[in-house]
Amino acid sequence: MSKEYIKQELGLFAAALVASVGLAGDLATAPLVDRLLAENGKIRSIRCEIRRETEVGGTRLPTLSRVWFERPDRLRVETVTPDARRIVVDGQAIYKWIDGQAQGVRIPLAEAPESELIQVRRVPATADEHLMRLQGLPETVLPPEGLFSVRCGYAALPPHPFTVLSLDATGRLARLEFFDTPACTNRLLVVSYAGWQEVKPGIWIPCLQKTQARARAGTDVSETVRVNGLVVNERIESGTFDAPNQAAGVQFGNTDEMKELLLRGGMPAK
Numbered sequence: 001m002s003k004e005y006i007k008q009e010l011g012l013f014a015a016a017l018v019a020s021v022g023l024a025g026d027l028a029t030a031p032l033v034d035r036l037l038a039e040n041g042k043i044r045s046i047r048c049e050i051r052r053e054t055e056v057g058g059t060r061l062p063t064l065s066r067v068w069f070e071r072p073d074r075l076r077v078e079t080v081t082p083d084a085r086r087i088v089v090d091g092q093a094i095y096k097w098i099d100g101q102a103q104g105v106r107i108p109l110a111e112a113p114e115s116e117l118i119q120v121r122r123v124p125a126t127a128d129e130h131l132m133r134l135q136g137l138p139e140t141v142l143p144p145e146g147l148f149s150v151r152c153g154y155a156a157l158p159p160h161p162f163t164v165l166s167l168d169a170t171g172r173l174a175r176l177e178f179f180d181t182p183a184c185t186n187r188l189l190v191v192s193y194a195g196w197q198e199v200k201p202g203i204w205i206p207c208l209q210k211t212q213a214r215a216r217a218g219t220d221v222s223e224t225v226r227v228n229g230l231v232v233n234e235r236i237e238s239g240t241f242d243a244p245n246q247a248a249g250v251q252f253g254n255t256d257e258m259k260e261l262l263l264r265g266g267m268p269a270k
Helices: 003-024 032-040 114-121 128-134 256-264
Strands: 045-056 059-070 074-081 085-090 093-098 103-108 139-142 150-154 162-167 173-179 187-200 203-214 220-232 251-253
Touching: 032 128, 032 150, 032 162, 114 128, 128 162, 187 220
Parallel strands: 103 251
Antiparallel strands: 045 059, 045 220, 059 074, 074 085, 085 093, 093 103, 139 150, 150 162, 162 173, 173 187, 187 203, 203 220
């Protein structure tokens, strides 16, 4: 084990410790979002396999991805079905490409849009993506509902939805809902978190996540995510996040056209 790796691990541990101590003295009054993010903040690295099945209007679209994540700002996603797509983040820039294509996208983290930074910094297989978007928003404590004794709502500026977080009896996030208004009469989306696994003492991951939503055209959309092969807070080889070595022959660009493709989730043509 190299001195550089030990130094990096100690630095990450110290940062997590400072953050946890800062919250520990104020847990009773800290926003629910911050408390949930602090729990996920215990995760310094993660490797897993994510199987995603999306159903739109009766058509099923399966996706299989392998994911490596390490703080700070290191990520690798290999999507093997339906297309062989790759994302690698080495702490400095985001690289995206499709196997067999000659061109890919490279964009420095300093220039990346907020939506891309959230994808890089969220902990895979958790609700971080949603929670990070709620940080700093006004929090409203809502009445209990059924099995959910703790519920909080968050209002963003229109057209963003009103979001409700609900905890189960164990204090873990069990449900996330989007509504068109704070009246909560028209639900746009609901995500249920289940299949919790304690992968390390005090670190829990929801290995079964189900989403129900309605598209703008009125079509029902459902998605089931299953997480397998979890390895948390173990060393990840440094070469895992070396994009140029993994994308031999791919030319990476950072033109305005490529940035637009990145924002739309597309890639340059062959």
